[in-house]
Amino acid sequence: MRFDLTILGCSGAVPAYRRFPTMQLLNVQEQLFMIDCGEGAQMRFSDFSVKWGKLSHIFISHHHGDHVLGLPGLLSSMGLNHRTSPLTVFGPPKVGAFLEQACSFSEQLSFPVHFESVDPDRNALLYESRHLRVYSLPLRHSVPATGYLFQEKERPRSMRGELIEKYQIPYQAIPGIRNGDDFVSSVHGVTPNGALTIAPPAPRSFAFCSDTAYQPSLTDYIYGVDLLYHEATFLQQHEAQAKETGHSTAKDAARTALEANAGTLLLGHYSTRYPVLDRILQEAVSVFPNTILGSDGLIVPLTTRPGTG
Amino acid sequence: MRFDLTILGCSGAVPAYRRFPTMQLLNVQEQLFMIDCGEGAQMRFSDFSVKWGKLSHIFISHHHGDHVLGLPGLLSSMGLNHRTSPLTVFGPPKVGAFLEQACSFSEQLSFPVHFESVDPDRNALLYESRHLRVYSLPLRHSVPATGYLFQEKERPRSMRGELIEKYQIPYQAIPGIRNGDDFVSSVHGVTPNGALTIAPPAPRSFAFCSDTAYQPSLTDYIYGVDLLYHEATFLQQHEAQAKETGHSTAKDAARTALEANAGTLLLGHYSTRYPVLDRILQEAVSVFPNTILGSDGLIVPLTTRPGTG
Numbered sequence: 353m354r355f356d357l358t359i360l361g362c363s364g365a366v367p368a369y370r371r372f373p374t375m376q377l378l379n380v381q382e383q384l385f386m387i388d389c390g391e392g393a394q395m396r397f398s399d400f401s402v403k404w405g406k407l408s409h410i411f412i413s414h415h416h417g418d419h420v421l422g423l424p425g426l427l428s429s430m431g432l433n434h435r436t437s438p439l440t441v442f443g444p445p446k447v448g449a450f451l452e453q454a455c456s457f458s459e460q461l462s463f464p465v466h467f468e469s470v471d472p473d474r475n476a477l478l479y480e481s482r483h484l485r486v487y488s489l490p491l492r493h494s495v496p497a498t499g500y501l502f503q504e505k506e507r508p509r510s511m512r513g514e515l516i517e518k519y520q521i522p523y524q525a526i527p528g529i530r531n532g533d534d535f536v537s538s539v540h541g542v543t544p545n546g547a548l549t550i551a552p553p554a555p556r557s558f559a560f561c562s563d564t565a566y567q568p569s570l571t572d573y574i575y576g577v578d579l580l581y582h583e584a585t586f587l588q589q590h591e592a593q594a595k596e597t598g599h600s601t602a603k604d605a606a607r608t609a610l611e612a613n614a615g616t617l618l619l620g621h622y623s624t625r626y627p628v629l630d631r632i633l634q635e636a637v638s639v640f641p642n643t644i645l646g647s648d649g650l651i652v653p654l655t656t657r658p659g660t661g
Numbered sequence: 662m663r664f665d666l667t668i669l670g671c672s673g674a675v676p677a678y679r680r681f682p683t684m685q686l687l688n689v690q691e692q693l694f695m696i697d698c699g700e701g702a703q704m705r706f707s708d709f710s711v712k713w714g715k716l717s718h719i720f721i722s723h724h725h726g727d728h729v730l731g732l733p734g735l736l737s738s739m740g741l742n743h744r745t746s747p748l749t750v751f752g753p754p755k756v757g758a759f760l761e762q763a764c765s766f767s768e769q770l771s772f773p774v775h776f777e778s779v780d781p782d783r784n785a786l787l788y789e790s791r792h793l794r795v796y797s798l799p800l801r802h803s804v805p806a807t808g809y810l811f812q813e814k815e816r817p818r819s820m821r822g823e824l825i826e827k828y829q830i831p832y833q834a835i836p837g838i839r840n841g842d843d844f845v846s847s848v849h850g851v852t853p854n855g856a857l858t859i860a861p862p863a864p865r866s867f868a869f870c871s872d873t874a875y876q877p878s879l880t881d882y883i884y885g886v887d888l889l890y891h892e893a894t895f896l897q898q899h900e901a902q903a904k905e906t907g908h909s910t911a912k913d914a915a916r917t918a919l920e921a922n923a924g925t926l927l928l929g930h931y932s933t934r935y936p937v938l939d940r941i942l943q944e945a946v947s948v949f950p951n952t953i954l955g956s957d958g959l960i961v962p963l964t965t966r967p968g969t970g
Binding site: 368392 | 676678707738762766
């Protein structure tokens with residue numbers, strides 16, 4: 353069951369050192385969800401052989417250029433490639449205004465684009481599919497900004513196949529047992545569900561938190577998340593600048609990961625003042641050891657952990 | 662005297678194979694003129710270590726996304742880098758509308774941006790500096806589009822230094838002699854200018870012609886140009902598609918170079934149907950041998966030729 357994240361761009365506001373602006377792709381069972389869409393998105397699709405057709409939803413954090421300027425070119429090129437399936441874009445209201453402007457300027461697209469407005473002050477369910485739920489996460493930036501939590505749904509328990517014959521379980525009883533029913537028969541009486549089934553792997557989760565200043569209340573919404581992407585625009589030595597611009601230091605990101613009991617912390621949105629990122633990593637690792645540096649092209653798979661019970 | 666062209670992007674409408682959309686930089690004595698500004702311009706500035714501060718003018722051919730979508734990010738990042746010197750953008754009226762929209766959406770820039778509207782049906786002088794004149798070139802595309810001719814100004818003749826003493830030429834007579842005056846003295850009579858001076862190198866010229874269908878009337882405006890950049894979106898085998906979309910084949914580009922008696926032909930704006938460009942080059946070379954394939958990062962210096970007379 354595929355659930356992995358590809359970093360298409362890891363730069364802060366001004367791209368440099370071959371780092372493109374913020375954009376990520378989450379692959380959930382071969383359906384692609386894009387998070388932010390910085391300038392050059394379509395080039396990164398080409399660079400990393402992304403299949404355009406699998407992209408169904410784009411989640412935008414806020415309307416700053418380094419998070420949206422890839423949209424017009426990406427949409428236009430999907431049109432030139434004769435896309436017909438609809439595309440849905442989520443984001444705070446000003447992202448909708450940007451999108452409308454961009455679409456009004458380009459040629460008529462060959463596919464419908466729907467915009468879903470996100471209230472950046474609420475933690476709300478935005479999207480639900482068979483495998484996934486997506487929630488908004490209130491962030492704290494210089495303009496209204498929202499993060500996103502991608503939460504895999506709990507899967508049903510698995511039958512222990514070898515017991516079907518032993519207990520002579522009829523076919524039609526199996527869906528109920530996978531959903532937790534005990535099995536009752538005249539021969540064996542009540543067989544508890546736990547003896548018949550195996551717990552599914554624990555549902556996986558990914559939280560995207562950018563752009564944002566350190567925000568302690570975030571912890572409540574993302575507690576126990578498997579993979580936390582948190583911006584780390586600055587080092588702690590530039591803390592004043594981080595506060596002034598509504599951004600985080602690497603230490604802020606690591607504190608959030610620690611307080612949220614995250615599995616892994618993934619960093620990004622680096623300022624151009626850091627051509628090399630070793631100190632960003634060191635600063636975060638000193639607070640939260642399980643930290644990785646995001647880089648353009650990096651793929652982070654979310655591995656399954658055994659379920660309990 | 663520097664006069665060279667750097668290709669920042671050589672792709673057609675959809676970027677692919679590490680080819681960025683159309684954008685070029687002309688360096689004339691360390692002043693930078695940008696021609697078209699496709700998505701990713703600011704990344705290419707970083708990739709090729711372009712000094713932002715030297716850019717004073719941007720010439721845009723038409724308002725299609727692959728020629729303008731780099732503008733918002735480039736302008737925004739120049740602002741974040743605290744630029745204060747003004748920037749002038751030339752282009753057909755709809756480019757002005759795009760620019761206004763882009764500027765209205767971004768934060769207040771730290772420098773003024775002036776837009777100069779270009780009539781795409783006229784061959785007109787647009788800009789003049791100490792070293793250079795720039796003219797518009799009427800093109801034929803699916804929307805109003807203009808090319809640009811960059812024409813170095815004739816430089817004054819050089820004095821033969823060793824003759825100043827021989828003829829006892831006073832200091833104040835030298836500017837006149839460099840501009841073609843003969844020297845008249847009571848001792849030597851009339852010394853003709855040709856005996857006192859050396860002709861300057863021939864002025865150099867560069868024409869940018871994209872996007873355009875084959876356009877025979879272009880020849881009149883660019884006759885004898887040293888370097889001709891002409892789009893070559895298709896091979897001749899896709900001629901029908903070229904005509905339908907207002908583009909040229911490699912053969913069209915080569916015919917234009919031949920008829921205009923150009924020095925060198927430079928190709929670009931390749932369709933994604935050609936991952937490899939050998940056939941594009943072969944097709945052009947068979948008509949106009951002195952052809953080079955544009956590629957991202959290529960620098961084409963315009964060498965000086967001795968003047969005559």
